[in-house]
Structure formats: structure tokens, C-alpha cells
Amino acid sequence: MNKIYIVGFSLIALGFVLTSGFKYSSVENSLIHSTFQQQRNPGEVVYKKYCISCHQADGGGVPNMSPPLIQTSYVLGDKVPLIKIVLNGLKNVDINDETYNNPMPALGSVLKDQQIADVLTYVRSSFGNKASAVTAGDVKKTRAEMKKKSE
Amino acid sequence: MKKNLLFSLFIAASIMVSTVSFRNIGPKPKVPVSVADNAGLTLPSGFSASMVAENIGRVRHIAVTKEGDIYAKLERAKNGKGILFLKDNNGKFQEQSGFGDYVGTGMRIHDGYLYGSSNTDVYRYKLNDKDEVENPDHPETIVTGLLDHGQHNSKSITFDNDGNIYVNVGAYSNSCQVNDRTPGSMGIPGCPILDSAGGIWQFKADKMNQHYGDGVHYATGLRNVVGLDWNQKENVLFVMQHGRDQLHDLFPQYYDTKTSSVLPAECMYEIHKGDNAGWPYIYYNQIEKKQILMPEYGGDGKKMADKKYLDPAMAFPGHMGPNDLLFYTGNQFPEKYKNGAFIAFHGSWNRSPEPQAGYFVVFVPFKDGKPTGKWEVFADGFAGKEVIMSPGKAEHRPCGLAQGPDGSLYVSDDVKGTIYKISYNN
Numbered sequence: 001m002n003k004i005y006i007v008g009f010s011l012i013a014l015g016f017v018l019t020s021g022f023k024y025s026s027v028e029n030s031l032i033h034s035t036f037q038q039q040r041n042p043g044e045v046v047y048k049k050y051c052i053s054c055h056q057a058d059g060g061g062v063p064n065m066s067p068p069l070i071q072t073s074y075v076l077g078d079k080v081p082l083i084k085i086v087l088n089g090l091k092n093v094d095i096n097d098e099t100y101n102n103p104m105p106a107l108g109s110v111l112k113d114q115q116i117a118d119v120l121t122y123v124r125s126s127f128g129n130k131a132s133a134v135t136a137g138d139v140k141k142t143r144a145e146m147k148k149k150s151e
Numbered sequence: 152m153k154k155n156l157l158f159s160l161f162i163a164a165s166i167m168v169s170t171v172s173f174r175n176i177g178p179k180p181k182v183p184v185s186v187a188d189n190a191g192l193t194l195p196s197g198f199s200a201s202m203v204a205e206n207i208g209r210v211r212h213i214a215v216t217k218e219g220d221i222y223a224k225l226e227r228a229k230n231g232k233g234i235l236f237l238k239d240n241n242g243k244f245q246e247q248s249g250f251g252d253y254v255g256t257g258m259r260i261h262d263g264y265l266y267g268s269s270n271t272d273v274y275r276y277k278l279n280d281k282d283e284v285e286n287p288d289h290p291e292t293i294v295t296g297l298l299d300h301g302q303h304n305s306k307s308i309t310f311d312n313d314g315n316i317y318v319n320v321g322a323y324s325n326s327c328q329v330n331d332r333t334p335g336s337m338g339i340p341g342c343p344i345l346d347s348a349g350g351i352w353q354f355k356a357d358k359m360n361q362h363y364g365d366g367v368h369y370a371t372g373l374r375n376v377v378g379l380d381w382n383q384k385e386n387v388l389f390v391m392q393h394g395r396d397q398l399h400d401l402f403p404q405y406y407d408t409k410t411s412s413v414l415p416a417e418c419m420y421e422i423h424k425g426d427n428a429g430w431p432y433i434y435y436n437q438i439e440k441k442q443i444l445m446p447e448y449g450g451d452g453k454k455m456a457d458k459k460y461l462d463p464a465m466a467f468p469g470h471m472g473p474n475d476l477l478f479y480t481g482n483q484f485p486e487k488y489k490n491g492a493f494i495a496f497h498g499s500w501n502r503s504p505e506p507q508a509g510y511f512v513v514f515v516p517f518k519d520g521k522p523t524g525k526w527e528v529f530a531d532g533f534a535g536k537e538v539i540m541s542p543g544k545a546e547h548r549p550c551g552l553a554q555g556p557d558g559s560l561y562v563s564d565d566v567k568g569t570i571y572k573i574s575y576n577n
Binding site for chain 2: 103
């Protein structure tokens, strides 16, 4: 009888080990993942947290829904309109003759100046893009100008 | 007794193991496949496929006539025309004409008319005895003035047998947040979108110029339906809902990226007049088979809904984008397909950083108007790659379904404008 209990309990234990084993491995993975992220480009970290779903890991966007960040004057052109898009969002605008139906949220109250500078610098120098960096000062200045205009 | 104890413990342990290891299960394994080229598609044994039209534009829904010709609705106008008519010429379809100066999704033949929808209106064209449009420049406007705010603006259509047309009006929002798709933004109390969108409206199929007020608000709480079909066997409406996006992006405190990539379910609903499927207040968790309170409305990923909304007839893994639904009524395919449902899954985008899923046509066996078994992948390989990380990399994306007069299944692709014909030949 004892033997049966031992076998039975060890099966339960096995169940727990296997069950939790899977859980731990996923926690472990995400820990490794986040440590790894911190070592990377800070703009890439912001991109992966706030932008990747819609604009995709390759910056290619989603056809008909979210515009690509590759080879577009919106990304490669003047910094100020680009900063404003991140601050205010964007909706129902045709880009390179394509329509995109999903709105971009306004991230001005979600992201700090440095985060916006980092992510825009990352976007302007990734996916084959080559354009100058954006600084926290640029973002701060744009915010101030927008505030002044709305007053 | 001893054996029973041992056995039950073993079962308990196995259940625990299997529950966890299969939690994030993706597409089901496929049934035996045929090996021929099949236009790049993988199909069950005995089926074959060919591309009957290529590069014709961004084709959304399609309709096949009793003569075997095709009407294709375009999302993007071609030479100013939003509908293409293609005639069968020894197995390859050739464009005969274009008409309709509007883009959109809906395209169905019903009771001697071709019906097409823009993103605000539904039009119809009288067909002659060969199912050709008699007067392409002068359609009758059946429904007009439906909302189009860009997001979820497809107006898909289907018909019952009592003279009614059913039109989807998608919600112009992801989850009715105060600020759409903005991290942490909460839901608007008593979501006002639902008064004129996020549901199905019923209109008369033969009455001109109907507005919202002329129709019946048939069902609500449906975020966005692109695929819907009338089940002739049970005389009832079925719809496929596009479930909400971005659980992790918007509420990372409750959802990790892996969970967010498979939740919530893409749901198939059997819809009766007055039904409420619960958007934006709840979503369906297909793994736990529960209705869960949306985080925008006080949920935390676990809290169940306090009010009972409609349960799905079948639930699929998240974000796969069901863009068309077709109940098979033909005689060509083997018996198990009769009255079962084909679903074109357009393919996901918001599973990043996980690989995307969908990009295939699924079959769900039905009996007496209810799904009887598990869904299975019927046609795969549209994307042209084993793993799709970003939807822009998919070569083709299935979008529309139609049944030919010989019982073949037609599938449209809105990337390259391909139309596939799938037939059964043992």
C-alpha cells in the first residue's frame, strides 16, 4: 500500500515539476530576453515595446493598416513633423499613395522626451534607413512649440 | 482500488502536463496531403488547386455565377473600376470588363442580382439569364450612409431566404478606449460606438436607399465581421468576428507577448436577432473556454464577465483574421464537407514578436447546424513561406471564398490578386 502512495505521490510531483518546469522556462526566457534588451540600443527597446506590433520587426508595417517606416519622407525627412506624429498620433493619411486604416495613437503622454528621441533615432537608422539622430532637446523644443501654438 | 488510485493519479498528472504543454498551441496538424504542385498550396489528399487568375488587383470577396464566371470586388480601383468580371476561357479566367466606381469588400449573387458593397453603401445590378450584368453603370442603391471611419470599414454582406440582406458595420475602434490603441487608456463607459457600428444590420434586399433607421439592428457586440454566411441547412446566420488586438501593448501588466499573441479567440458565432457577443466589454479565451472581462473595462486577464454574453459556436487562436465564411452546399467534395464551413484566414499581424499565424483556409465539419469536430487546415501555403514574421512578407493572403456551379471552391488573394480554384478529383 505504501508503495502505491509513493508511486502516486511521485507522479503528482512529476506533474508539478513538469507543469512548473514549463512556467519557469517561460519566466526565465523573458528575464533573459529583458536583460538582453537592456544591453541593446535604447531606441530598439522602446520600439519593441510600443511600435513593433503595428510597424513590425522589419519596419515593414502592415499592408492597408499601418504604414511602413522604410523609404518614406515621413521618417527620413524633417525631424519636427516626425516628432509631432509620435506626440499627436496620425489617422487616415495616405502615404506613398497607400491607405492605412489603423490609427496611430498619440504617445506624447506615454513616452518621455528621451524615449521619443531614442526610438526615432533607431527608426531613422534601421531597416535600411539613413537619417540623422533625434535628440531629447529636439523633442522638448517641439513640445514647447506645440504648447505655444495651442495657447 | 490500488489500481484505480494509481490510474487516477496518472491521469491527473498527465492532464496537468498536457494542459500546460499545449497551452499555446498553434494551427492543428494537417490531414494527409496531396503531392502535386497545386499552385503552391498544400491540400488534403484527393484535392487539387490551380491559379485561374493572377495579378488582377486587390481582390476582396468574389462571387461565381451559375455559368462559372467570376465577379471580383476590389479594395483598390483598377482604371477607376472597383468590380471585375472574369470569364472562364479553358480554365484561365480573363477580364471581360470592369465597372462600379467604388472600392470595397462585399460581392455576392442573390436572386438574380449581383450585390456589391462600398465602405458605406450596398448596390445591386440586375443579371441576365447568363448572369451577366445588364446595366453596369446604373446600379440600384440598396443601403446607403453606413459609417466609414477607416478602421474596420468593410461592409460584408449575406442573405437569408426571406428577402433580407445582412450587412456588417465594424467598430471604428480596437476596444472602445477613450484614446484608441493608446497604452493604458480605459474603455468609454457604455461604449457609444455600438449605436451605429460593432454589429450586424438587417435590411430589405430589394428596397432602395435604406438608411440605418430603415433597417433592423440585428446583432450587437461584434467588433468587426468580414466573413459571414447564411447557413441554409439550419436557416440561421453565422459570422466570424475579428477579435481585439494588442492586449500586451495596451496592458502589459496583465499580458505577456506570448499570451497576447494567441488571445483573444477569433470567434465563430451563430447569430439570432437580438444577440450580443459582448465587445468591447468581454473577450473569449479559447484556452480556458471562458468569457473574460476586457482590461479596458476593469479586467485583469482573469476576471470573468459578470454578464452572460453570447458564447461562440467555435473559437480559433487569436489574430488570424477570418475574412470570409462559406457553408459548402456542393456535391463535388466528399460527404464530410457537405454543409460544413470553410473559413479564409487572412493572416495575423499583431502576434509580434512571435511568428504570425493564419494565411490559410480552414474547414469546420458541421452537423445539424453545429460544428461537430475540430477545425482543420484545408488549404495552406498561400504565404509562400513556412514562417511569416511580418504580414508584408506574405506572397498571397486568402480573403474571399465562393463556390462554383460544379462544387469547386474558389479562394481570392488580396495581395497579388490571384484567384485559386480548388477541386476534388480522388
